[in-house]
Amino acid sequence: MINFLAIVSAVICVLLIGIVLIQNPKGGGVDSTFGGGGANSVFGAARSIDLVEKITWGLAIALFVVCIITAALVSGSGAGEIQLQSAG
Numbered sequence: 001m002i003n004f005l006a007i008v009s010a011v012i013c014v015l016l017i018g019i020v021l022i023q024n025p026k027g028g029g030v031d032s033t034f035g036g037g038g039a040n041s042v043f044g045a046a047r048s049i050d051l052v053e054k055i056t057w058g059l060a061i062a063l064f065v066v067c068i069i070t071a072a073l074v075s076g077s078g079a080g081e082i083q084l085q086s087a088g
Helices: 002-021 036-043 045-077
Strands: none
Touching: 002 045
16 A cells, blocks of 8 residues: 555656646746647636646645555554664
8 A cells, every 4th residue: 555655655756747847937938848839729828837837736735645545544554663682
């Protein structure tokens, strides 16, 4: 289960990196390099900004939740504890 959550968090991270990179740093909409011109003509400029922003917030919240669940499972399972052996 912990391995599955680690994979899910890695996928969310990659998607979050991608969605942040296609945003225009000036807040003007989707970058035209990644097909933003078509998105602006289909959805309109304001609507495409809303869509990208909603996806960004959704991925950020999903990553936060997955990290909290993973941390709770790891601390509850004892997987993060170091096993000490006695010298006798």
